[in-house]
Amino acid sequence: MAEVRPDEISAILRKQLSGFESEVDIYDVGTVLQIGDGIARVYGLGKVMATELVEFPNDVIGMVLNLDEDSVGCVLFGESSLVKEGDTVKRTKRVASIPVGKELLGRVVNPLGKPIDGKGAINTDKFLPIERKALGVIQRQPVKEPVQTGIAAIDAMIPIGRGQRELIIGDRQTGKTAVAIDAIINQKYTHTEEAKSLGIKPVYCVYVAIGQKSSTVAQVVAKLQEHGAMEFTTVVVASAWEPAPLQYIAPYSGATLGEYFRDNGMHSLVIYDDLSKQAAAYRELSLLLRRPPGREAYPGDVFYLHSRLLERASKLSDELGGGSLTALPLIETQQGDVSAYIPTNVISITDGQIYLESSLFNSGVRPAINVGISVSRVGGNAQIKAMKKVAGSLKLDLAQYRELEAFAKFGSDLDQSTLRTLNKGARLVELLKQNQYAPILIERQIVSIFLGTRGYMDSIPVSDVKRFEKEALEFFEVKHKDIFETLKKEKDISKDLEAKIISAAQDFLKVFKKTA
Amino acid sequence: MADFRILHRYATSLLETSLEKNNLEVVTSDIQLLVETLEQSRELQSMLDSPVVRPELKLKILREIFSKKISKETMDFLEFVISKNRESLLNSIGKRFLELRDEHLGIANVFVTSATEFSNEQKSVLQGRLEKILDKKVRLNFKTDLNLVGGFIAKVKDTLYDASIKHQLELLRKQFLTGEISLN
Numbered sequence: 293m294a295e296v297r298p299d300e301i302s303a304i305l306r307k308q309l310s311g312f313e314s315e316v317d318i319y320d321v322g323t324v325l326q327i328g329d330g331i332a333r334v335y336g337l338g339k340v341m342a343t344e345l346v347e348f349p350n351d352v353i354g355m356v357l358n359l360d361e362d363s364v365g366c367v368l369f370g371e372s373s374l375v376k377e378g379d380t381v382k383r384t385k386r387v388a389s390i391p392v393g394k395e396l397l398g399r400v401v402n403p404l405g406k407p408i409d410g411k412g413a414i415n416t417d418k419f420l421p422i423e424r425k426a427l428g429v430i431q432r433q434p435v436k437e438p439v440q441t442g443i444a445a446i447d448a449m450i451p452i453g454r455g456q457r458e459l460i461i462g463d464r465q466t467g468k469t470a471v472a473i474d475a476i477i478n479q480k481y482t483h484t485e486e487a488k489s490l491g492i493k494p495v496y497c498v499y500v501a502i503g504q505k506s507s508t509v510a511q512v513v514a515k516l517q518e519h520g521a522m523e524f525t526t527v528v529v530a531s532a533w534e535p536a537p538l539q540y541i542a543p544y545s546g547a548t549l550g551e552y553f554r555d556n557g558m559h560s561l562v563i564y565d566d567l568s569k570q571a572a573a574y575r576e577l578s579l580l581l582r583r584p585p586g587r588e589a590y591p592g593d594v595f596y597l598h599s600r601l602l603e604r605a606s607k608l609s610d611e612l613g614g615g616s617l618t619a620l621p622l623i624e625t626q627q628g629d630v631s632a633y634i635p636t637n638v639i640s641i642t643d644g645q646i647y648l649e650s651s652l653f654n655s656g657v658r659p660a661i662n663v664g665i666s667v668s669r670v671g672g673n674a675q676i677k678a679m680k681k682v683a684g685s686l687k688l689d690l691a692q693y694r695e696l697e698a699f700a701k702f703g704s705d706l707d708q709s710t711l712r713t714l715n716k717g718a719r720l721v722e723l724l725k726q727n728q729y730a731p732i733l734i735e736r737q738i739v740s741i742f743l744g745t746r747g748y749m750d751s752i753p754v755s756d757v758k759r760f761e762k763e764a765l766e767f768f769e770v771k772h773k774d775i776f777e778t779l780k781k782e783k784d785i786s787k788d789l790e791a792k793i794i795s796a797a798q799d800f801l802k803v804f805k806k807t808a
Numbered sequence: 809m810a811d812f813r814i815l816h817r818y819a820t821s822l823l824e825t826s827l828e829k830n831n832l833e834v835v836t837s838d839i840q841l842l843v844e845t846l847e848q849s850r851e852l853q854s855m856l857d858s859p860v861v862r863p864e865l866k867l868k869i870l871r872e873i874f875s876k877k878i879s880k881e882t883m884d885f886l887e888f889v890i891s892k893n894r895e896s897l898l899n900s901i902g903k904r905f906l907e908l909r910d911e912h913l914g915i916a917n918v919f920v921t922s923a924t925e926f927s928n929e930q931k932s933v934l935q936g937r938l939e940k941i942l943d944k945k946v947r948l949n950f951k952t953d954l955n956l957v958g959g960f961i962a963k964v965k966d967t968l969y970d971a972s973i974k975h976q977l978e979l980l981r982k983q984f985l986t987g988e989i990s991l992n
Contacts, residue, residue: 319970
């Protein structure tokens with residue numbers, strides 16, 4: 293410990309106070325009229341702006357939300373017991389903002405940009421407001437590049453494009469977060485030299501955790517670190533114990549972080565986990581601010597709450613650098629009820645949704661994606677041609693399978709063609725099962741789906757499908773590496789390549805040993 | 809807080825009528841007297857607040873106190889306020905009226921808090937400077953507060969011109985906390 297000598301202190305005090313004579317500080321103030329439940333009503337602050345940050349005593353920061361005729365309503369980001377009636381409130385003349393930039397990658401911050409990972413201060417002087425206007429029509433262009441999630445079921449049938457907003461919806465414990473985390477981990481590929489040489493631009497990720505247990509967030513961060521995904525990811529945390537105002541602004545902070553990359557011609561993927569908790573936090577806040585409650589006690593502007601957030605996801609026009617912000621909002625439903633207020637709102641805002649079902653999850657289909665009702669409204673344009681070709685028949689086969697699934701119980705009483713459809717469907721469902729934290733590269737996904745839809749697995753028992761896939765991919769990797777290389781480069785299956793894959797597949801079938 | 813709209817409305821109408829009738833001076837001094845009296849006498853204010861006392865009686869009491877001291881126009885206004893059952897707000901209406909009047913005449917009310925009493929010379933210098941900055945006539949109200957340690961704070965509406973040692977020390981504390989100044 294360095295010693296502090298009293299004469300040093302007095303020297304500094306003298307130096308700092310020597311310029312006192314000329315310094316008159318001018319600032320605007322108000323007085324706290326009423327305080328409680330994290331809400332302060334302040335008299336004065338005549339010229340304050342909406343969403344401006346204000347300073348209370350004891351270093352408590354607040355944000356102005358209500359501007360009334362003779363008073364303003366503020367929410368507190370700190371302990372409300374530190375603020376008393378009659379206290380002076382100071383304007384900061386700064387709307388709520390957050391530091392942005394590449395310096396934040398690898399960091400865990402709170403919604404105001406304060407680091408909470410113990411790695412020291414963040415050295416950036418770039419600040420952007422948390423609430424920003426979404427872009428207009430002129431500045432945008434349709435999505436055209438894919439975001440590969442590394443999950444075969446999604447990349448094949450519910451493709452997501454850069455700049456899209458795709459909702460992940462499901463009950464608790466259905467693997468929503470797992471899908472999102474896998475998507476982040478899979479972006480690691482976009483940061484490699486190989487991706488660069490193929491013209492795939494890196495995707496920077498932001499994971500916004502709203503109202504979750506701190507332990508869960510710590511686990512997620514540890515997992516991201518373990519898979520080397522933290523280097524290009526920022527985690528924004530407003531845990532369950534934190535005041536509702538922080539949970540309310542967290543997604544906007546995350547969007548601002550993503551927008552920095554978008555506006556500078558880069559690509560970002562922002563995950564809001566989850567928006568139901570944010571809506572609940574906003575409801576708490578609104579009721580305390582005495583805004584009138586509506587359906588399910590949510591305030592009237594809860595639709596705007598989510599629409600203005602998700603509208604910020606966009607693909608910029610080429611003149612503006614062609615950057616993108618892809619949003620993956622998560623919504624937790626109660627017992628599969630998607631017709632509740634918040635789920636219907638967010639479904640209508642987003643460009644598609646991925647349904648996760650607990651019945652599928654419990655019967656062992658993981659990721660528990662119900663591909664029948666999951667859709668992606670715009671991602672198809674972004675899908676690479678090769679995947680489009682194989683996914684078409686996959687979708688059809690699975691749809692036919694679902695239609696006939698109920699008959700599966702009758703077993704041998706069915707005619708040949710029905711049996712064939714059922715057989716193939718069961719194998720395809722098995723093929724799309726995937727372990728957590730094990731994203732699959734796109735060219736491998738294409739080959740395995742190709743094998744599945746072309747019927748190379750029909751003679752294999754369902755229990756062997758995953759082993760078949762694994763060994764087939766290994767076989768291709770060792771003996772026919774050129775197939776993967778061509779797929780990566782040309783992104784299409786030409787007649788030539790198709791023939792190559794077929795002959796390789798036939799070779800493999802000869803060597804594959806079924807379990808006895 | 810809903811009260812604000814009400815008292816603002818009454819105060820504006822009183823100001824506008826007095827401007828129309830060209831008797832602002834008289835009404836102002838009347839209202840000043842009224843506000844002072846209400847501030848000094850708790851009993852009078854609680855009588856006005858009380859719903860038990862009938863309005864006619866309230867009016868009678870106010871007439872007895874004020875009729876000789878204030879103009880007829882102001883008395884009419886008091887009567888009007890009582891007839892609308894807003895007599896409990898009289899004090900606030902009066903204060904709001906005085907504020908609006910100052911605004912109308914371009915007078916800024918400046919509240920100066922200082923650690924030590926200002927000398928007359930200092931007062932006039934301060935007045936001159938403030939009038940220049942605000943481009944308005946300035947009425948100064950002085951108060952001393954030893955907590956400031958030294959210097960002064962001038963408050964104009966919601967804006968503070970803070971030249972106190974207390975504020976400087978607070979800034980210094982913050983600089984230490986954020987590490988802008990370090991001892992090593």
